[in-house]
Amino acid sequence: MKQRSALKQASLQRILKSGAVRLCEEGLSGAVIASVMKDAGLTHGTFYSHFSNKDELLVASLQQALVENRPWWIHSKKNEPWAKRLEQLAQRYLTAEHRDNLSNSCALAALVSETARSSPEFRHAYEVELKKTIAAICGNNPYDTGIDSKLFKETVLFLALCIGGLSLSRAVKANEFSDQILAICRSAPECIVNEASPVAKKGLSDSHDHVKFMDESLELDQYPATTFEKLRYADTDREGHVKSTVFSALFETGCVEILNNPDAPLASPCCTFVIACQAINFYSEINWPGLVDIGTRVSQVGLSSVTFEQALFQNGRKPATAKTVIVQSNETTKQSEPLNDAAIERLNWLKSS
Helix, strand or coil: CHHHHHHHHHHHHHHHHHHHHHHHHHCCCCCCHHHHHHHHCCCHHHHCCCCCCHHHHHHHHHHHHHHHHHHHHHCCCCCCCHHHHHHHHHHHHCCHHHHHCHHHCCHHHHCHHHHCCCCHHHHHHHHHHHHHHHHHHCCCCCCCCCCCHHHHHHHHHHHHHHHHHHHHHHHCCCHHHHHHHHHHHHHCHHHHHHCCCHHHHHCCCCCCCCCCCCCCCCCHHHCCEEEEEECCHHHECCCCEECHHHHHHHHHHHHHHHHCCCCCCCCCCCEEEEEEEEEEEECCCCECCCEEEEEEEEEEECCCEEEEEEEEEECCEEEEEEEEEEEEEECCCCCECCCCHHHHHHHHHCECC
């Protein structure tokens, strides 16, 4: 009797493993009974000793895929800081290996688009597994729903970043562009933890309000780094106002003069700086012709990132402020690279008092 039970359990595991691989590789349409049973090396009749129909197989296969994949990328060191935890999770999840190895990939990403058009039963199962993953990332028991609201919001943002980033990297044809998508998304968790974006800082319901993310009372002479730009007629729109895209370019000028100064470049060998996140508050228009002064200071220096706080000034007015997170990225591996000692020293000198 025990032997028969053991054999039945073994056959079930073979079916589940085959179903999980089919789901991740080919989606819902690929996990048909005949194909799964053939992969498992079992007869069609054996299927009905475990399941009533294909829908039950799909749900069980989804659960199996996540039972096998979830521990691989969510494991963490004991008492690991929250910011470091998200950074490490992103480094494991958003990789070319994970992108290319569909059979052992995360089912949440593999099935995210199809699930929206699937049966209510499968959507419920996906929801349950998504909540388990959220709890696991927060360090809770997978079945524990008592998660701190702040961690919950940041984890949902993080998962959307990971699942969306991996899905986008698979959707494009060019490998270079795909790798670039993964690299940018790997660096973005610092934006979530630092609450640099309106959504991360204030929540989804009121993210349309101005973001009070810095001391906006500072004048130009209170910024440790200042520069200016002369406006061009080409910068204006039909109404004669400077375009909103030019605001971002002006802020970029302030950052670039610090990071890419030819006399004292801060990037490590084979590395470059990329914008991971930027939030801009617009207060008034900028008018042509004229000059725009740019004030820049450093608010935070991370392992591989720096956060800049900036303001634009024109004729005694402050048309906009910005907070930008920039990450050093290795041009070969496309992964974030720790800042060198000289860069850290220079950036800390530019920190706000």
